[in-house]
Amino acid sequence: MFKKVLIANRGEIAIRVMRACRELNIKTVAVYSDVDKNALFAKYADEAYPIGPAPASQSYLNMDTIIDVAHKTGAEGIHPGYGFLSENEDFAARCEKEGVAFIGPTSRAIENMGNKITAKKAMVAAGIPVVPGSDGGISDFDAAVKTAERIGYPVIIKAAAGGGGIGMKIVRKTEELVQTIESTQRVAKSSFGDATVFIEKYLEEPRHIEFQILADSFGNVIHVGERECSIQRRHQKLIEESPSPVMTPKLRERMGSDAVKAAAAIDYTNAGTIEFLYSKGNYYFLEMNTRLQVEHPITEVVTGVDLAKEQLRIAAGEELSYRQEDIRQIGWAIECRLNAEDPLNNFTPSPGKLRRYRSSGGPGVRVDSGVHTGYTITPFYDSLISKLTVWGRDRNEAITRMKRALYEYIIVGVTTNIPFHKAVMNNEYFRRGELTTHFIEDHNIIAEVERVVEAEKEKGATLASALTMEDKKVAAITAAVGAYIQTAKDGERNEYKR
Template identity: 90%
Template sequence: MFKKVLIANRGEIAIRIMRACRELDIRTVAVYSEVDKNALFAKYADEAYPIGPAPANQSYLNMDNILDVAHRTGAEGIHPGYGFLAENPEFADRCSKEGIRFIGPTSQAIESVGSKIAAKKIMAAAGIPVIPGSDGGISDPDVAFDIAESIGYPVIIKASAGGGGIGMKVVRKNDEIIPTIESTQRVAKSAFGDATVFIEKYLEEPRHIEFQILADSFGNTIHVGDRECSIQRRHQKLIEESPSPVMTHELRERMGTDAVKAAAAINYTNAGTVEFLYSQGDYYFLEMNTRLQVEHPITEVVTGVDLAKEQLRIASDEELSYKQEDIQQRGWAIECRLNAEDPLNNFTPSPGKLRRYRSSGGPGVRVDSGVHTGYTITPFYDSLISKLTVWGRDRNEAIERMKRALYEYIIVGVTTNIPFHKAVMNNEYFRRGELTTHFIEDHNIISEVEKIVEAEKEKGATLASALGAEDKKVAAITAAVGAYIQKGTR
């Protein structure tokens, strides 16, 4: 097992990895940008070192600075968390060449599925269902027209190197093909440095279902159950649950088997996620994320498997702690991503200082966070405040527990998406498990958010007034104590 690990990330995921390390008696090294100097994760680590200014490309994406700290501190491994360098094959390769264990898959595995086109070809060859569409990149209008007509409209144009919904546009008729290809190519080139785009059949009412996988270097690969991630804004997840409401034992067996086959097809090791789109009884490979997912807590809660610890064990050349028959999903878990963003303004980020912060607690509640009262949500990184995960014996209990946990949160100083989460938990379609990736638009959730925000204005004003009075009282007491001390020292 490692004696010291560097975490090349920040915020709640850095703390999550450090907690796993601490339980395994592994010392941790944090790296931080200038604006994160006093962040909780930097204080939690055994050691912490600056790596550059606030912009990510000068700090958390600066491979030279991160590797320099790893060498100076004697870190044997680097855990990338998610985002930043987590799925960068060059970084994984540099770690390997410089004698530092990258706690994740090999650079070859990352690269093999880094292109959506390449990944789709690999999975099709392995016998895994893929969405009908082009076999490779397209630029010729005649070819694009032929493909679209053969698979039928609507179709979707995607960036091969894309992610997070960037570079995706739906086309419903012939005269939209050429302008959409051209605009998507421009976006792809700007965002990813690769203008390659391809065409797929557009599924009208899909669900987003994924399977967590674990694989060691001894040939053992298992899946750790399913997650539903259909509640999204701009193709980015906001609410996840495990298991999926649509899942049956037979469907889990089929999809789980294909997830394991997907990992084997690229000689995968460590933790990863195979994502599928599910529509009208059929499922199709979407992509593979070669890292620990943001939503991994719901899998941990329902299975009891500590995914972060398994990552560390696998990277230390140990065998998996579990066999497939050991994995049992018990009860139901839901995760809400609580962000500093305004759902009434197209979920625009709302950076600022947290004047007050209190998370929820109690039975069946888990909070993954890296913030505190006085912490500033900066505009340089994502706006995540905390991940709120609840467990219940069944889905209904999990929903009711999430409603209670959301009620308990106190966040003052920034606009949050908590009213959005409350609206979803109360929505009759969500409660029935009738989900699609277009859920927010299909059920006019924002209008329900407006009602909740309006109803809570009075409560918010009362809270702000009380906190303001408390601030004045504290200031007065502090001044009085200061005057007394000063008087006593004369």
């Protein structure tokens, strides 16, 4: 096992990995940008080093500086968390070349799965069902029109090197196709440095279901159950749960088997996620995420598998701690991503200082966070405040528990999406498990959010008043204590003079 690991990330995921390291008696090294100097993750680590200014391009994406810190501190491995360099094949290759273990898959696996066209071809070769579409990148508009007509409208245009839904556009008729392709190519070139785009059949009411996989270097590959990730805004997940409401033992066996087959087909190692679209009884490979997912806590809660620890063990050359028959999903888990953003203003980020922060707790509640009262949510990075995860014996108890946990959460100083989560938990379609990736639009959730916000105005005003009174009391007490101390000091000095 490693003796020391550098975590090339920040916030809650950095702390999550450090916790796993601490339980495995591994020393940790944090790296931080100028604005993160006093962040909780930098204080939690055994060692912490500055790596540059606030912009990620000058700090958390600075490969040379991060690897240099690893060498100087004697870190044997680098855990990239999620985002930043976690799916960067060049960084993984640099680690391999520099003799530092990259706690993730090989650079070759990242490269193969990072390009959606290459990934799709690999899945076809492995016999995994894929969404019908073009065989490769679009280079001829006439051929594109023929492909769209063959698979049938609507279709979706995607960037081959893309991610996070950037550049994706739906086309419902031939007249819009060429213009949309050109537009997506421009976005792809600007965002990813690669203008290649492709066409797929657009599934009207799909669910987004993904399978967590683990694979070691001895050829052992297992899946750790599925996650339902259909509640999204702009193709970004907001609420996840495990198991999926639509899952049956037979379907889980089929999808899980294909997820394992997909990972084995590319000689994958470490933790990863095979993502599927599920529609009308059929499922199709969407993409593979070659890293630890943001929503990994719900899998850990229902299976008892510590995914971060398994990552470390695998990267250290150990065999998997589990076999497929060991994996059992017990109960139900739901995760809400609490962000500093305004759901009533198109989920626009809301950076600022947390005047008050109190997370929820109690039975069946897990909070993954890297913030505290007085912490500032900066505009430089993702607006995630915390990941709130609950466990229940069944889905109904998990929903009820999440509603209670959301009620307990107090965040003052920034606008958050907590009202959004409350609206979803109260929605009858969500409670029935009738989910699609268009859930927010289909059920006009934003209107429900408006009602939640309106209903909570009085509570918010009362809380604000109470906090103002508390601030005044604290200020008065602080002033009184300061005056008392100063009087005592003056008395001591006068006594000394006598």
